[in-house]
Amino acid sequence: xxxxxxxxxxxxxxxxEGLFDPAAYGLRxxxxxxxxxxxxxxxxxxxxxxFSGGEIVGNLLEEFGISAAFVFxxxxxxxxxxxxxxxxxxxxxxxxxxxxxxxxxxxxxxxxRTRRLVNxxxxxxxxxxxxxxxxxxxxxxDLQKLAVLHGGGDTHRLNLSETAMIKDNHKKLYGSISIxxxxxxxxxxxxxxxxxxVESEEELKEALGCGADVVMLDNFSAEEARRLAKLAKSAxxxxxxxxxxxxxxxxxxxYLCDExxxxxxxxxxxxVEYVDYSLEIE
Numbered sequence: 001x002x003x004x005x006x007x008x009x010x011x012x013x014x015x016x017e018g019l020f021d022p023a024a025y026g027l028r029x030x031x032x033x034x035x036x037x038x039x040x041x042x043x044x045x046x047x048x049x050x051f052s053g054g055e056i057v058g059n060l061l062e063e064f065g066i067s068a069a070f071v072f073x074x075x076x077x078x079x080x081x082x083x084x085x086x087x088x089x090x091x092x093x094x095x096x097x098x099x100x101x102x103x104x105x106x107x108x109x110x111x112x113r114t115r116r117l118v119n120x121x122x123x124x125x126x127x128x129x130x131x132x133x134x135x136x137x138x139x140x141x142d143l144q145k146l147a148v149l150h151g152g153g154d155t156h157r158l159n160l161s162e163t164a165m166i167k168d169n170h171k172k173l174y175g176s177i178s179i180x181x182x183x184x185x186x187x188x189x190x191x192x193x194x195x196x197x198v199e200s201e202e203e204l205k206e207a208l209g210c211g212a213d214v215v216m217l218d219n220f221s222a223e224e225a226r227r228l229a230k231l232a233k234s235a236x237x238x239x240x241x242x243x244x245x246x247x248x249x250x251x252x253x254x255y256l257c258d259e260x261x262x263x264x265x266x267x268x269x270x271x272v273e274y275v276d277y278s279l280e281i282e
Contacts, residue, residue, distance in 0.1 A: 005142055006059045009099060013064075017095045027090035032281055034093065036070070036084035036104070039276035049275070050115045051078040052150040053107035056143065057100045064092040075111065075150040086279070093279075101277045106140060107147035108275045114151025114268050117252055121263075126256040128263055131156040133244065135266035144269040156264060163214075164188050165195045177203060178210040185211075195242070204228055208235050216264075219245035222254035229259035 038049070054070040061068045066088030072078050083104075086093060117130050131154040136144045145155045157163040166180045174180035177196055184194055195214035196207040207215050215232055217225045220243070229241045242262040243255050255263055 002056055002059065002146075005056060006063060008139075009056070009060050009103065010063045013060075013096055013099050016099070021091070021095050024091045024094040027094070030090040031088065032090045032093065033085065033087045034279050034281045035082050036068075036086065036101075037081055037278045037280055038078055038083045038108075039081075039278060048077045048112070048115055048119075049079070049108065050111035050151050051076050051083060051108055052111035052147040053104040053143070054084065056107070056146070057103050060100060060103070061086065061088070061093075061096055064096050065089055066093055066096065074146075075152070078108070083277075097279050101279060103143060104277045105275045106137070106272060107143055107150070108277075109273050110144045110147035110269060111151035112275070113273060114148050114153040117249060117265060117268070118152040120249065120252055121256065124253060124256050126258065126260070128256050128260050129154045130252075130268075131242070131262050131264040132268050133264050133266040133270075135270040137269070137272075141269070148268055153268065154262065161192075163193050163195055165197065165216075166212075167197045168199070171203075177206045177212075181207075181210045181212060201228060201231070204232060205235075208232060208239065212239075214240040214242060216242040216244055222251060225255055226257045226260065229257060233259040 051072040052074050054072065054074050058068040058070065066086055068084055068086045070084035071080060072083055114130065121128055121130055132145060132148040133156060145158060149155055164184045166177065166184065170180050171177055174183060181194055188194065193213035195216055196212040197216045197218045198204045198207050199218055204215060217228050220228065225243045232239050232241050240261045241259055242264055243260050244264040247255055247263055247265050248267055252263060
């Protein structure tokens, strides 16, 4: 799986290598074994470190003739320092080292943060889904979306074509929400949804009136978001309500109610809490 991702990462390693790596050139005929270590596997009480990126890194290393066996599956809680073992050509292992560790770091950090918020939602009485946004690191967004999935979250749309999302600049350029929805419907396949970002009660009512499938309540206070979510559900059966903007670990519980279907959090992918992985040659 994930051949395109692995191919992009492989090309990145080859670009970094250049013609050859002089620091590792003398080891090109040496076979070695190593351990992948998670330095901060002991976290604060009641926190879980979620392992993510093993499948991607395993497939990537295989492209360079290196075998990898990870102790944890993607999405599992990593509670040991040694998370994997690798074996192969020393030169190839060294040129792949940093990119592979960076992938594990980025994805595990994203999955861990996602799991933290998912657990907060699970502690409530609501079935609200936690979703990512498009605030991802350029070129690495697919990795982050996979990590959100490993953390128990929802990936949201994976690209622009999956859902037509009408945001503030669309509204300005089309002239209104109603015109935007009408024009978008002309080219949108019947299998796709239209989501409208709303910033006031008036915009919400307009979006509900012109047939939006999903409304995003953007940058409202928790109290106002809950009120408008109730209004939306009472006005339209089947409407999906997403809340976004300014939501984090400290206040997410305040936004939850029966009428909020999804809470999306940009910080899942826009702010990375570095996870320290290293490779130790045996």
